[in-house]
Structures are given as C-alpha cells and as structure tokens.
Amino acid sequence: xxxxxxxxxxxxxxxILASGPPLAAADPPALESLFPQRMALRAEGGxxxxxxxPRQVVAACRGDLSDLRLLDGRGREVAYIIDSGGPxxxxxxKRVTVELTIQSVERSRREPENAPAFWQESYLLxxxxxxxxxxxxxxxxxxxxxxxxxxxxxxxxxxxxxxESEAGEELASxxxxxxxxxxxxxxxIPLPPFVSPILRVHIEGEDGSYLEPTFELESSIDxxxxxxxxxxxxxxxxxxxxxxxxxELDRPQGLIPDRLRVTTSTxxxxxxxxxxxxxPGSAAQPLAxxxxxxLRSQRLIEETELHLRPARGDRLRxxxxxxDSPPLEGLALTAVLRRPAILFVLPAxxxxxxxxxxxxxxxxxxxxxxxxxxxxxxxxxxxLPGTLVGRMADQMYDPAKLAKVSFEAAEPNxxxxxxxxxxxxxxxxxxxxxxxxTHRRQLTAPxxxxxxxxxQLAIDTIARARPDxxxxxxxxxxxxxxxxxxxxxxxxxxxxLQIEEHELEESKSIYTLTLPxxxxxxxxxxxxxxxxxxxxxFELEGSDPExxxxxxxxxxxxxxxxxxxxxxxxxxxxGRRVASLRLTIEDNDNAPLDLGTVELxxxxxxxxxxxxxxxxxxxxxxxxxxxPHYELEAxxxxxxxVGAIEATAGPLGENPAYSTLARLSTTRGLQQAALWSVxxxxxxxxxxxxxxxxxxxxxxxx
Numbered sequence: 001x002x003x004x005x006x007x008x009x010x011x012x013x014x015x016i017l018a019s020g021p022p023l024a025a026a027d028p029p030a031l032e033s034l035f036p037q038r039m040a041l042r043a044e045g046g047x048x049x050x051x052x053x054p055r056q057v058v059a060a061c062r063g064d065l066s067d068l069r070l071l072d073g074r075g076r077e078v079a080y081i082i083d084s085g086g087p088x089x090x091x092x093x094k095r096v097t098v099e100l101t102i103q104s105v106e107r108s109r110r111e112p113e114n115a116p117a118f119w120q121e122s123y124l125l126x127x128x129x130x131x132x133x134x135x136x137x138x139x140x141x142x143x144x145x146x147x148x149x150x151x152x153x154x155x156x157x158x159x160x161x162x163x164e165s166e167a168g169e170e171l172a173s174x175x176x177x178x179x180x181x182x183x184x185x186x187x188x189i190p191l192p193p194f195v196s197p198i199l200r201v202h203i204e205g206e207d208g209s210y211l212e213p214t215f216e217l218e219s220s221i222d223x224x225x226x227x228x229x230x231x232x233x234x235x236x237x238x239x240x241x242x243x244x245x246x247x248e249l250d251r252p253q254g255l256i257p258d259r260l261r262v263t264t265s266t267x268x269x270x271x272x273x274x275x276x277x278x279x280p281g282s283a284a285q286p287l288a289x290x291x292x293x294x295l296r297s298q299r300l301i302e303e304t305e306l307h308l309r310p311a312r313g314d315r316l317r318x319x320x321x322x323x324d325s326p327p328l329e330g331l332a333l334t335a336v337l338r339r340p341a342i343l344f345v346l347p348a349x350x351x352x353x354x355x356x357x358x359x360x361x362x363x364x365x366x367x368x369x370x371x372x373x374x375x376x377x378x379x380x381x382x383x384l385p386g387t388l389v390g391r392m393a394d395q396m397y398d399p400a401k402l403a404k405v406s407f408e409a410a411e412p413n414x415x416x417x418x419x420x421x422x423x424x425x426x427x428x429x430x431x432x433x434x435x436x437x438t439h440r441r442q443l444t445a446p447x448x449x450x451x452x453x454x455x456q457l458a459i460d461t462i463a464r465a466r467p468d469x470x471x472x473x474x475x476x477x478x479x480x481x482x483x484x485x486x487x488x489x490x491x492x493x494x495x496x497l498q499i500e501e502h503e504l505e506e507s508k509s510i511y512t513l514t515l516p517x518x519x520x521x522x523x524x525x526x527x528x529x530x531x532x533x534x535x536x537x538f539e540l541e542g543s544d545p546e547x548x549x550x551x552x553x554x555x556x557x558x559x560x561x562x563x564x565x566x567x568x569x570x571x572x573x574x575g576r577r578v579a580s581l582r583l584t585i586e587d588n589d590n591a592p593l594d595l596g597t598v599e600l601x602x603x604x605x606x607x608x609x610x611x612x613x614x615x616x617x618x619x620x621x622x623x624x625x626x627x628p629h630y631e632l633e634a635x636x637x638x639x640x641x642v643g644a645i646e647a648t649a650g651p652l653g654e655n656p657a658y659s660t661l662a663r664l665s666t667t668r669g670l671q672q673a674a675l676w677s678v679x680x681x682x683x684x685x686x687x688x689x690x691x692x693x694x695x696x697x698x699x700x701x702x
Contacts, residue, residue: 045347065340163200421450430481457606539584
C-alpha cells in the first residue's frame with residue numbers, strides 16, 4: 001500500500017508541475033522584461049526533469065534565486081522547484097553494496113638492486129556473478145571498495161591501483177593508502193560507466209607485503225557528482241604565534257560551506273586544522289577538526305578538504321597547528337557549496353520534446369510562491385531507503401528516472417527593460433528647514449541601474465542621532481526630503497579598542513575601554529589574551545549616556561579558556577547604547593590577565609534611498625524632530641530586493657545653518673518652550689507663595 005501512495009504522490013507532483021501557475025498570475029511579456037539574461041533549454045516533455053543550474057545562472061542571480069523564471073515555448077510561466085539540498089552526506093537516497101567474486105589472483109615480488117622490494121598483485125573480478133543480480137549501473141555512481149584484512153593489519157602502506165576492462169582498456173587509476181598517527185586512509189576508487197562484466201585490478205607498491213584485499217561495489221544515487229560551487233573567501237587577518245597560524249575569514253550571509261578547501265604551495269605537510277564559527281549565533285564546538293596532509297611517493301597523495309558542520313556566525317576562524325614547521329606558503333581557502341538544482345515538467349509537443357527559456361538575473365523579481373515547493377521532501381540522514389520519503393527521493397533524484405535537460409549558451413535578453421526598477425519611487429518629498437539639525441554629511445549618489453542608493457551609517461553619525469534614529473534626513477540642494485529606509489543589523493563590524501586605564505583594586509582588575517564614538521550601541525566585546533588557559537569571573541558595565549556617572553550592568557559570569565581552545569573570548573554586551581565601557585575581572589590570587597587585543601563588535605546600520613545620481617546632504621542631530629513617515633515603507637520588500645549602489649560620503653561636520661532659535665520655532669520646540677515656561681512660572685509662583693507664607697509666619701512669631 002505504501003508503494004501505491006508513493007507512486008500517487010509522484011504522479012500528483014507531475015500533474016501539478018505540468019499545470020504551472022494560474023494563467024492570470026502574470027503577463028509573460030512584462031515578466032520577461034525584468035531579466036537581463038536568458039538561456040534556452042530542451043527536455044523530454046511531460047516528464048519530471050531535474051538539472052543542476054549552470055554556474056553562470058547562479059552567479060548572475062541573487063542569493064535566494066528569486067530573480068529566476070522559466071517560460072515554456074509558448075511563453076507561459078512554468079512552476080518549478082529549487083532544491084538547494086541538505087548537507088552532501090545526507091543526500092544519499094539509496095545505497096547498494098555488492099560483494100565481488102575473485103576469479104583469479106596473480107602475485108609477484110621483485111627485488112631490484114639498491115632499491116626496496118616491489119610488490120605486485122593482480123585480481124580478476126566478476127562484476128555480475130549471478131547473471132543479472134547486480135543492479136543496473138545506468139545513471140548511478142559506482143565505487144570499487146577494498147577491505148584490507150589482518151595481513152596488512154594497521155600498518156601504514158601506500159599503493160597505486162589500476163583498473164582495466166577484460167580487453168585490457170584502462171578504466172581508472174589512483175592511489176590507495178593507510179597512514180597512522182592519526183589514522184587516514186583511502187580504500188575506494190570511483191568507476192566510470194562500463195559494460196564489461198570482468199574487471200582486472202592491478203595493485204603495486206614498495207612497502208611491506210601483499211595487501212590481499214577483498215572487493216565490493218558500492219552504488220548510491222549520484223546527487224552530488226555535478227553539485228558544487230566554489231567561492232574564494234575574503235581573508236580578514238592572518239596571525240602566526242607559538243607554533244600556530246590563525247586565519248580569520250569573512251563569510252557572507254547565505255554562504256554556508258559544506259567543505260573548506262586548503263590550497264598551498266608547500267610541497268609536503270601534515271598538520272591539524274581547526275575551523276571555528278565566529279560571531280553571533282556561533283557554535284561552542286569547532287565546525288571541523290581534521291588532519292590534512294600532502295606527500296609524494298610514486299603518486300601525489302593528499303587530503304586538503306575539511307568537511308564542515310553548518311556555520312551560523314559571520315566569520316570563520318581557521319587554526320593551523322604548525323608545530324616547529326614554518327607556516328604554509330601561499331595559503332588560500334576556498335568554500336565548496338552544493339549546487340542548486342531545478343525541477344520542473346514541461347508540456348510535450350507532438351514529437352514528445354519540449355523547449356523552454358530560463359530568464360535570470362537583474363534582482364528585480366520577487367521570489368515566486370509555487371505550490372509545488374511543498375512537495376520537495378526533506379531527506380533524513382538515516383532510515384531513508386524503504387520509506388515513503390525514500391521512494392519519493394528515488395523518483396526525484398535518480399537520474400535514470402528523470403528527463404535529461406540540455407542548456408544552450410546564455411545570451412542577453414532582447415526584451416529586457418533597463419528602466420530603473422524603482423523609477424516609481426524616485427521622487428522628492430516636501431521641503432525641510434535644515435536649521436534645527438546640528439550636523440551634516442555630504443553624500444554623492446552614483447548612477448544606479450535600478451535607482452537604489454545605499455549608505456552605511458558611520459558610528460559618529462549614530463552617536464549624534466537619537467536612539468531611534470528618527471532625526472535623520474536626506475535632502476537635496478533644494479532642501480527637499482528624499483524618502484529612505486533603514487535596515488539594522490545587516491551585518492556585523494569590528495573595531496579595535498584601546499584600554500584607557502587598568503586599575504588594580506584588591507583582587508580585581510578594572511579595565512576602562514575607550515569607545516571610538518560616544519555614545520554607541522555595543523553588541524559584543526572580543527578579547528584574545530595570550531594565555532592558553534584561564535578561569536575567572538567578569539562583569540561588563542556601560543555608562544548611561546542619559547545619566548552620566550551611572551553604570552549599567554551589561555553582562556557578567558565566567559571568563560574562561562579551556563586548554564587547547566584557541567578561540568577568542570566573546571563577551572556579550574546586550575546591544576545597549578552606552579557612553580563608555582568598564583570591564584572588571586576577578587583575579588583572586590592570580591596575576592592580572594593580559595587582555596591582548598580587544599575588539600568591539602556592533603551591528604551595522606544601513607540607509608537606502610531611491611534617487612537619481614547627484615549630491616545630497618544627510619542631516620542629523622535634532623532630538624525634538626518627529627520621526628519621518630514615508631510611503632516608501634509600504635513597499636520595503638520591493639525596494640530591498642533591488643541591488644543598491646554605495647554612495648560616496650564626506651566627513652561628518654557641524655551644520656553651518658544650525659540655529660537654536662530655529663529649533664525652538666518648530667512645533668515640538670514651541671511645545672517644549674511652552675512647557676518649560678509654564679514650569680518656570682509655576683516655580684516662581686510657588687516660590688512667591690512660599691515667601692509670603694514664611695513672611696506671615698515671621699510676623700505672627702513677633
């Protein structure tokens with residue numbers, strides 16, 4: 001019965017994908033005009049197709065692939081599923097293992113003069129001993145897996161392996177090895193598509209004795225064979241000390257590597273690598289801890305990729321144990337990610353073929369809400385074969401059961417409309433009197449294809465602004481306001497802090513830290529003491545900008561570094577707005593702790609406004625100003641979906657047009673002045689009555 005349900009569910013998937021979205025969902029010509037590039041494709045009609053998106057398509061689209069649409073040969077929108085997948089190791093839909101029969105064995109040993117003994121083994125394997133019991137290899141990836149028994153034991157060995165067909169044609173070659181301290185081994189070799197039922201295996205090497213392995217074939221649905229993209233990660237810093245190299249890398253939001261590939265020009269090495277997640281939400285355990293190596297015997301043998309758990313912070317920290325060896329030369333690190341796949345069904349033409357066009361890029365389209373996306377199974381990491389989800393995955397991932405897709409070369413879309421996507425929002429608001437704002441910063445907006453300009457608010461701007469940033473304005477040369485949107489926490493920034501003062505008070509150390517601007521919102525303090533181990537308690541305080549002399553408790557608790565833990569120490573600061581920082585550490589009977597480098601982490605705040613190229617002024621510093629209300633807020637999702645161009649910003653300076661009288665002349669200023677006048681008058685009247693009462697009491701006493 002469960003097989004019937006799986007079949008019915010897959011049939012439903014075909015019907016829904018083939019039907020596409022409702023005809024009234026969008027006008028195809030208008031939809032096509034949003035995308036600057038297009039790519040024609042062909043697939044078997046009426047059948048579920050699955051293909052990895054070409055790298056050129058992925059590179060041109062937004063990270064969430066929202067600016068991607070598929071139109072069939074008649075210009076109708078086709079519903080699709082984007083499968084970004086889970087971790088590569090969890091995407092195995094079905095695994096088949098078949099033991100192989102050894103038909104014959106040949107072994108020989110040569111002892112050349114002035115050279116180690118050379119051992120040779122040749123095996124003749126029957127790939128299909130039971131006449132059809134071996135599952136068809138079509139559309140699957142097969143590995144030849146060796147098991148080395150007690151003869152070799154746990155000793156180290158290095159061998160070359162060569163696979164041939166029955167006719168002597170070389171099918172594959174590579175290396176086998178087992179290295180100890182720590183254990184590393186490679187005992188499998190991928191097989192290409194083959195038709196010969198007989199496989200010849202030749203194993204050669206210099207060390208030890210015969211391996212005498214057993215053999216088996218292992219097959220899995222080949223999901224990841226084409227499925228990776230590579231991205232070079234930006235190097236933020238490199239530090240070498242005490243036999244370790246520490247590399248800090250930027251990790252853009254949405255880029256979650258499955259593997260980290262190490263590239264170095266050092267010809268031979270064997271070192272332990274640790275990868276730590278850094279930043280908000282980071283894990284307490286390393287993402288990877290693995291030895292990597294490179295050596296050359298008869299062939300190059302190397303392991304230079306780290307398999308990572310999912311990262312959540314905004315940076316990666318890689319620690320390399322160099323020991324007494326010099327640091328690796330020409331070090332570079334590359335993130336390896338899964339490659340997204342697209343699943344769809346095209347309506348068939350009379351010949352059974354179907355054509356379509358993939359439109360992509362531009363960042364102007366919303367992410368589509370196709371109902372078929374709900375049918376994408378979430379593949380579990382275990383107990384997958386035999387389950388309903390497993391059979392669904394078999395239908396949706398097995399290349400042998402899917403329609404093949406062929407892409408043509410990408411080309412410019414002749415129907416693309418280059419008019420700025422935000423032209424509807426590019427108009428000025430009402431005029432503003434700048435005289436009530438204390439500071440200003442000049443902004444120059446470059447020409448933007450879509451009309452959106454971005455400016456990251458500097459810390460000195462935020463320090464001059466109200467806590468809610470409601471006194472920020474963008475005006476042009478005619479003093480007209482330009483509507484804007486503010487996005488907080490788009491990413492995190494790091495600044496180094498100076499220790500202004502270090503006081504010793506009984507068993508405590510008190511560090512006063514100078515902020516680069518005051519006041520400012522602090523999310524985290526990061527210290528990197530040179531000490532490899534410590535266990536103390538701390539208290540972090542911030543001075544209240546509204547009440548000088550008053551200190552706010554931001555965080556307290558244990559301050560520790562475990563032996564062998566090479567990470568920096570993160571102290572949360574609760575995202576509070578403070579004027580300065582004070583860190584108190586309980587030393588007890590220990591020597592005061594050298595904090596090493598001290599960094600401040602804070603959430604960046606970005607301002608977006610839709611405007612033509614030109615010069616503008618950012619005004620700030622009017623605590624009495626009412627927060628603006630722009631209709632641009634109603635289309636926030638549309639605005640922030642468009643690519644933005646960075647504005648050129650000048651230094652923050654005093655506003656020469658600022659006038660205290662102008663501030664008092666505003667509605668809120670008049671209201672506040674009236675309030676203070678009433679309060680002053682009340683104080684005078686109360687003082688006069690108090691004086692009269694005291695005079696009357698004095699007269700009575702006399």
